Amino acid sequence: MLRQAARPARGIALLARHASTQPSTRYTAVTHPEDAADVPAEVADFIHQKSKYLLPVYARPPLVMSHGKGMHIYDTQERKYLDFTAGIAVNALGHSDEELAKIMSEQASTLLHSSNVYHNQWAGILAEQLVTLTQKYGGLGWTPGSNDQSGSHSARVFFANSGTEANEGALKVARKVGKERWAKKRFGRLWDMKNPEDALCEKTGIVCFDQGFHGRSMGALSVTSNPKYQKPFGPLIPDVAVGKLNDVSALESLVHDGTCAVIVEPIQGEGGVNAANEEFLRALRKRCNEVGAVLIFDEIQCGLFRTGSMWAHGTLPTDCHPDVITMAKPLANGFPIGAVVIRENVAEVMTAGSHGTTFGGSPLACRLGSHVLGRLAETPFVKQMNESATYLQSRLARLSDFFPTIVGPTRGRGLILGIPFIKDPDGHPAQLVSLARQRGLLLLTAGKDAVRIVPSLNVQKTDIDEAVDVIESCLGLIAKGDF
Ligand SMILES: Cc1ncc(COP(=O)(O)O)c(C=O)c1O
CATH class of the missing domain: 3.40.640.10 (Type I PLP-dependent aspartate aminotransferase-like (Major domain))
Structure with missing residues (x-):
């Protein structure tokens, strides 16, 4: 079942933000809850039952990923997440790319594996x-x-x-x-x-x-x-x-x-x-x-x-x-x-x-x-990627102005970027990742003090606006200690 709280109309919210040059507050409400009471019994049972057979080397939130398309990944409750992790810098072309799926199917039914004893065509x-x-x-x-x-x-x-x-x-x-x-x-x-x-x-x-x-x-x-x-x-x-x-x-x-x-x-x-x-x-x-x-x-x-x-x-x-x-x-x-x-x-x-x-x-x-x-x-792909990276960087650059006591200037280049935390670097990065995920945005922590942003390389401006609006909303909550 889709669990989404009502959001303000997008155009109005964007206008308000740009006019006031204030950080976005569009995403303060939880839309993807994770509290034990909010996790459906079938999801909790599935995780509990199947985790018994897995080596417990990962700390995971209580949701099960099911499918993806482009910049989005969905859990078994059909909740949609904007994926700014790209499977930890892996899905450069996004999820479920149709051309790749076609090639995969074609090659799988032609020759999957022949060992390195022989040459192969690829x-x-x-x-x-x-x-x-x-x-x-x-x-x-x-x-x-x-x-x-x-x-x-x-x-x-x-x-x-x-x-x-x-x-x-x-x-x-x-x-x-x-x-x-x-x-x-x-x-x-x-x-x-x-x-x-x-x-x-x-x-x-x-x-x-x-x-x-x-x-x-x-x-x-x-x-x-x-x-x-x-x-x-x-x-x-x-x-x-x-x-x-x-x-x-x-x-x-x-x-x-x-x-x-x-x-x-x-x-x-x-x-x-x-x-x-x-x-x-x-x-x-x-x-x-x-x-x-x-x-x-x-x-x-x-x-x-x-x-x-x-x-x-x-x-x-x-x-x-x-x-x-x-x-x-x-x-x-x-x-x-x-x-x-x-x-x-x-x-x-x-x-x-x-x-x-x-x-x-x-x-x-x-x-x-x-x-x-x-x-x-391909040249147009690289050009588009660089334009997106520049836009993302320009939006992230404002975070340290909006929240000067919490975050410092963005680190990194292109689409491998880090938001460093000045205040509570041990706690706040994980807090931001958790708050963002409960608002439908996936991020990663990095090292001792940062949140890492590594989206698919075909990320678009609208995805960036949504992601940074979520980040700003969550940093606002952290600034107020309101979470
Ligand atoms: C820079 C770097 N080197 C090596 C690795 C290890 O790669 P893998 O997990 O595919 O073994 C990673 C994985 O995160 C990495 O980021």
Whole structure:
């Protein structure tokens, strides 16, 4: 049953808001209640019964998602939610895209899986697209508009099934580079040791950064320096050093001759929407070159057009670029896929049998990925996305004027944005997410102090107005302590 409280007529409310330049109060009333007394018995029973069989690793609100269309997702009570989470930065083209559904059905009845024992028709196509589009949009050493056919600088792709696995692959490549290439050099006395102790250390060290998130497997978890995630599962892989994002002065000692890999998100997603700055990325690239470490950019959340270009680092000068890019989330719009793009000179250490997967690079995942990537990369799509991002940013920019004691200036770029809380950063972000959801808007928390906004990339102005009106209404309630 649809449970929606009456709302004021939309046009009148919009006019009032713009005329008064006051924050919206249109959405103060709860429209999607979650109190125990309001949850229908059949929903509560379903959750209770079925949760008994699920590992309780997620804290979830008392509703069951059922279907989606475009920017909206519906629960089993047919309540409609405006989805500004996109399944955690996954559904770049929104929910239930018809073209994707058609392709999925067609490929599923043609060839779903054939294993990596054989070539298939789609993995190579998606790999080529990833490399040529990176040349076009910039990244991995290419300036935007490059079309390097010389072969002097190329790249290779490995397909996995998730972000975590993409990072595992990247870290394994870096370890192999460290062990094979640099161990050989050291043996041949080509490795210029600065400290005598370095002669004893293997080149196996990995550097990551505070508040970064790289996944939950043992390797990826080892470089995700959050005690909440790591502590119960130690010992993790050894030889990991944790730095501070944007701390240039610490890089000299943090990244040393024993370092084989440095992994960093150009814009941290889970960690609070914190961007690495250009000066830092340049210094990091330089230091990696000095010590022969492989530089990995985890663009799993911020990449694939979310910042308005293909890669978050793509429009920076090439002396800020990595050796390896990892990606996952939006590549097949929700169908599991991960990928690693590696510069040729690094990729050449990998040989048959040195890494692999059963499912990665399946015809279905790669055909879907090829279709999604093709659409995301179309010039009109990117233009529209950038216009929406600019509009969303302009509306969010007013929040810190409306609520100066509660929130600070918006963080992030494109459509990966964070609202940082000044007041009660431990409580208010989760409060805003909960209040918004009970008014039909889905948001995410991020890191220690923020609410994260990562809608589908085809979000429209009307969706943005509705979402920000809800946010303003909820911040008004928080400001008054009225919830
Ligand atoms: C930046 C980043 N890296 C890695 C991961 C892990 O990806 P997955 O959950 O697909 O394993 C995530 C997931 O949120 C992420 O945001």
